[in-house]
Amino acid sequence: MTWPDNGASAAARQQMAAALTGGPVSEWTEAFAAIPRHVFVPRFYQQDSTGAWQSLTWGDPGYLESIYSDEALTTQLDDKGVPTSSSSQPSVMLRMLEALDAEEGHQVLELGTGTGYNAALLSHRVGDKVVTSVDIDYGLVKAAGNHLDTVGLRPFVACTDGAQGWPDRAPYDRVIATVGLHSIPGPILDQAAPGAVIVVPLGYGIVRVTVTEPGHASGRFVTPAYFMARRSNGVAPRFAEVAQAEPTDTSVPPPGISWTG
């Protein structure tokens, strides 16, 4: 065993997998049961009642319970205490992975490697050789590579702005973003194969689109969810600014949105 694991963590993992997927066992039940989330999240941060961040790691009371519960976990803070990476809420990850409809052998691109946990779930499902995962933060990419290595998976991980995709390994049959976007970046559409499925957080929802012709895709929102916003190099997310912004109206109905380009 190359990572701390015991009866409690193994049982908690099985329980989370069963609770998440419910009903009949699916390929995703197997993936969530097989991949030890604690290896990818050796430490996370929680705010106490004063708003101060406290870190929890293996052996701390509550650590394992949180790891194997349906919680998003903050895994990195910047020097002002603003979260810059997290392990997403497992039920939302599952919903997105189901929407992605990835099969063994599909070339898959993930934007937002973070801890590497989602890349591990994908690798378990489609094979690690066909998974490419990128993050803008070099430290995270390096740590994710180590986590993946620990569980014996070696997808291709790289540091870049996800908006650029990773052209060298295109075309992709499936693209999933686990970072909030304003729109689907042009290079991502260009690197997607005809018929490719793209699942991304846009605003407060997850959108699933299918590439209809080069540079064009259409689809709809599949579930509400919010992800931390895409960063540009060196620029932290401006949460305070967003909280103070005036609400605006939109005339676009949430279901059935389609667009081109």
Ligand SMILES: C[S@@+](CC[C@H](N)C(=O)[O-])C[C@H]1O[C@@H](n2cnc3c(N)ncnc32)[C@H](O)[C@@H]1O
């Ligand atoms: C919610 S976390 C991703 C969780 C990850 N999939 C996992 O399983 O742990 C969002 C990630 O997006 C990354 N990110 C932010 N801006 C980015 C950008 N422009 N390009 C690529 N990744 C970006 C952050 O560094 C962060 O690690």
